[in-house]
Amino acid sequence: MKFRFIVILIVWLGAFRGTAQTAEGDVSWWNILHGWEVGDPGWRNWMIISPGYFGPNALPVPHVQKGELFKSAEIELTASNHFHKGDPTQDISGYIYIPFAKNTVAIEMYGVAFERFAFSEEIRNERYSRIKDGKGTAIGDFYFSTLVQIIKGRKFPNTLFRFGTKTASGNMLEGARYIDSPAYFLDLSFSKKFGNSETGALKPFAMIGFYSWQTNDELNLQNDALLYGIGTDFIKNNWLISASCSGYSGYKNERDRPVQLNFDLRKDFHKKALRFQYQHGLQHWEYKTIRVSYIWKLNQDK
Template sequence: MRKGSLRVSRWLCACSLLSSTIAQSEAQQFMGYSPRWYGPNANPIPEVREAIIPSGLQLHNSLKYQLSNKDKTATLFTDLEIPIVSERASVRIYGYGAEYFHWSQESLSRRGLGSASEKGFVVGDIYVQTRLRLLSEDAGWKPNVVLNYTLKTASPKPIANEHMRFFDTPGYFFHLEVGRNLLSPEVSPVSLRLSGHIGFMCWETVQKQNDAVTYALALSSQFKAWELSLQLGGYSGWMKHSYGAEYGDEPMHLTARCSYRINRHLTASCGLERGLRDYPFTQLSLGLTYTSPFRLFP
């Protein structure tokens, strides 16, 4: 009798442990790996590159500041693009070198985080991208068409994932970029360019792989040394449809950016990014871009 009771007791303990493990795993799956629950730079919406590969090296550095009181974030962002062949192929490396964050008490409570995760410095992800021009814009109907493929590294420090700032998992995406001048700078003092991209994004989560369609549309205008651009973009994953609307893997944003060319090497810029869906962040950025004629091959 005692042996039977002991077996039942062990069986109940095993069931309880299994249930707890499944529940914890489901909670992690629900909370994890979507921009609604992590920091603003965990899985950012890819920006439009106007389907233009530069003729020379471009190095951009900017300071991004998240304006919401629920998540105060300051980030140092670095972006380096080196042409392999001028205007035809390039390699781009960009990432988040350092991020200071400060969760509010409400944000900590919603995410089940302790006071130890309230604030701190973390190192973010690095992205490696290759870009190849498939079609060249001409005086007729043809636009510029560029194919890019991007790999995302996992966060270099586990603490970035523990504080729910960056995904500690790899991912990748590829885009087909299309762009064309509506008003050419050669024939008009004010140029106007329409561009966008469509593609596929994939990233690992706790147990499964999330796949998403990515999209973006941008309009940019240039007058003398000034340039203004507007972009609407986002991506749509499948997990929101399985785990509910709160999962939050269908972010969308609207971005406005203004830049001024100081000289032929330096350009200053400022931008404002506003989340529209599943992206509860508003980020202000101030940046400086250095350009040079350097390329790997003529």
């Protein structure tokens, strides 16, 4: 039953593209607005492929890893609300985590299953969108990551390696929601726990890595970025409180250096957990996001 549920969710996240609003047939308004004439490069070449010119889920900062794997396989269903004066967005996403090989290796699969947006005329024009009224729905990208535990339980901090890939499964390029091209990232994360969970433990963590995505610039076909994150967990009994700062820094300097603050509150129960997250964009990702998640733990240990 659990395996069947995982398969269904994988199909739901990755294979299903669904139907979504497409660009209007008459785009003469776009041609006039941006001065496009016959013989000019196609409209896709006008778009700027960076997080500052797309929706909140197009090129998000990868979630911060914390130096160690957990024993419990999990399925997480999340509802998110992205607050932005010119681009309020809501979405439903899913996440699957499966450890194996005696908890030395794990895989992650996640993505946005459904997104609803309604951006302003100013945002539409700035992003070269061809959705005239700025309203519609979209299906997001599918991500797949492999995690390898390098060091754990020694004097040296716990060390975890991650290699992640972003598919081009997301649609609605014409609405500047998803970039319709692949990306990948790799990083090392480190952590060290001080104290115990019964009386309260602190676990500082840090992450450093590399992030790269494909662009539409013929002279620079990809943008390469330094990926980073730093924060601290506070753990007591079945509660987790976490705060971190994360981001990446692209080399083109076209709103491609997003920085955000992350706050996380989680309560674990016997076979389930509840999670509340808040993300506050500081630069080049100008959203304030609230996420609420329900988590199924597929085995009791964690």
